[in-house]
Amino acid sequence: MLLSRQSALRASCVEGPAPAGGAGDGCPPVRGALCPPRELEEVEAALERIAQGRFGGCEQCGGAIGRQRLLAVPEARCCLTCADARARDTDR
Known part of the structure; x- marks a missing residue:
């Protein structure tokens, strides 16, 4: 599940600029529509915890x-x- 989310987040970062809205407008970002760097960091940190046996x-x-x-x-x-x-x- 985490590997799939990591791939999707990385792909959304590469696809181009984020659409208007979502950031700072009180609405949560739509998964896959933006590149939420914090979410990608958290997913990658979880994968690292798995590799270290701390997950x-x-x-x-x-x-x-x-x-x-x-x-x-x-x-x-x-x-x-x-x-x-x-x-x-x-x-x-």
Whole structure:
């Protein structure tokens, strides 16, 4: 899944300029329509964690990232509990 997303993101970066909208207009970017460099970085970081045998472990608490979370967000660095805590801290 990650390799497929990596290929798609790289291809979208090569295809040409991003269409209007999506960046800064309050709407999330459309997958494959833009080149979201942050998303590509996260996917490549997840592939590196797989290669190092660290995939599926939370970078904050060291616990396991749940299977359902990894299926939904395969590039996740943190478990849902730590991600929620980080989001609450960011909102302050």
